[in-house]
Amino acid sequence: MLEEHGISTVVVNQGLQQPMRVKPPRSLYVKHPYGQPFGQPGNVEQQRTIVEDALDLLETVKETGTIVHSPYRWRREDFAAIRRERGGQK
Amino acid sequence: MPIELRDLARLPPSIENMAFSKIRVERLPEEEATRFFNGLYEAALLSHDDGDWSRVESYLSDWERDLISRVNPNAISFDSSPWTPFEKPLSEARIALLTTGGAYVRDTQEPYIDDDPSYRVISSTTPASDLAIFHVHYDTSNAEKDINVIFPIERLREMAAEGALGSLSADAFGFMGYIVGDNIPRLMEETAPEVARMLVADRVDAALIGTT
Numbered sequence: 521m522l523e524e525h526g527i528s529t530v531v532v533n534q535g536l537q538q539p540m541r542v543k544p545p546r547s548l549y550v551k552h553p554y555g556q557p558f559g560q561p562g563n564v565e566q567q568r569t570i571v572e573d574a575l576d577l578l579e580t581v582k583e584t585g586t587i588v589h590s591p592y593r594w595r596r597e598d599f600a601a602i603r604r605e606r607g608g609q610k
Numbered sequence: 611m612p613i614e615l616r617d618l619a620r621l622p623p624s625i626e627n628m629a630f631s632k633i634r635v636e637r638l639p640e641e642e643a644t645r646f647f648n649g650l651y652e653a654a655l656l657s658h659d660d661g662d663w664s665r666v667e668s669y670l671s672d673w674e675r676d677l678i679s680r681v682n683p684n685a686i687s688f689d690s691s692p693w694t695p696f697e698k699p700l701s702e703a704r705i706a707l708l709t710t711g712g713a714y715v716r717d718t719q720e721p722y723i724d725d726d727p728s729y730r731v732i733s734s735t736t737p738a739s740d741l742a743i744f745h746v747h748y749d750t751s752n753a754e755k756d757i758n759v760i761f762p763i764e765r766l767r768e769m770a771a772e773g774a775l776g777s778l779s780a781d782a783f784g785f786m787g788y789i790v791g792d793n794i795p796r797l798m799e800e801t802a803p804e805v806a807r808m809l810v811a812d813r814v815d816a817a818l819i820g821t822t
Contacts, residue, residue, distance in 0.1 A: 521692075521802045521806065522805075522806050522809065522817055523692040523693055525806040525807070525809070527694060527706075527806065527810065527814055527815070527816060528694045528695070528696040528816040528817070529816065529817045529818075529819055530817075530818055531819045531820075531821060532818070532819070532821060533821055534821065535675070535678055537675075537678065538821065544819075545692070553630075553631060554631050554674070554678070554748055555631055555749045555751075555753065555760070555822055556752050556753070556760075557711075557820050557821060558758060558759055558760065558762045558820060560759070561752050561753075561758075561759055562755070564758075564765070567758050567762050567765050568762075568765050568769075571765045571766065571769070572774075574818055575700055575705070575775075575818060576700075578700065578703075578816050579696060579699075579700065584692070584693040
């Protein structure tokens with residue numbers, strides 16, 4: 521809907537039914553417990569990673585209605601290391 | 611009388627309530643809640659017998675998925691997906707944050723109600739501690755500890771300060787994402803276009819929308 525006004529959008533989804541039914545232009549699907557789309561409370565590195573991944577879809581998704589699956593496992597990732605690998609303080 | 615399973619489950623505070631939280635917070639008719647517990651007990655007995663405990667995990671996941679799909683009986687579908695290509699680098703883009711997780715400014719704004727198409731205008735400089743949440747259809751306890759869990763405004767402020775983004779919009783927007791019936795057309799025809807016009811006026815390039 522915002523796209524009709526010239527604003528690109530990316531949605532972070534916690535399930536697949538919503539994006540499959542509503543078909544937002546760009547979706548990041550995260551496999552998190554329901555109610556924590558951007559990550560655990562206080563986990564700055566995780567939250568930042570999810571935000572960056574979602575915003576990256578603005579640049580990388582080329583076909584409307586694309587759902588990208590976030591690869592991270594809920595509690596078992598070292599997000600500080602993941603961010604360091606990406607080049608640290610982007 | 612409908613009950614919330616979390617009233618029956620009574621987990622000790624030492625356990626972080628993270629998995630299957632949708633099952634805990636939905637209000638179910640008593641016979642359905644009974645059916646849930648009986649089925650869970652049966653699954654546990656069978657799993658104890660054959661050692662396959664994935665049966666219990668599947669039972670809980672299936673229930674949760676079913677509840678999620680049921681909460682919006684008048685859900686709308688779209689056939690086509692409109693599209694505005696994003697054509698500038700993120701480091702030059704003006705980004706707006708939106709959430710359907712029910713965030714609002716505690717001291718100066720009214721909370722939402724259930725099935726509420728209204729939105730809240732939240733200045734992008736609002737301190738995280740000024741924000742509150744109203745939502746009865748997801749477990750809000752984690753978002754109450756840290757609003758960034760549903761509304762990562764501090765993470766976006768950091769990115770803007772570092773130059774990873776061009777800028778943040780002047781205002782972010784909160785919605786309460788559970789709406790049914792007549793409120794759906796109202797959202798589509800009145801509310802969303804109002805928000806869109808504000809974003810356009812603020813020269814926003816893209817919106818990051820968190821859902822719950």
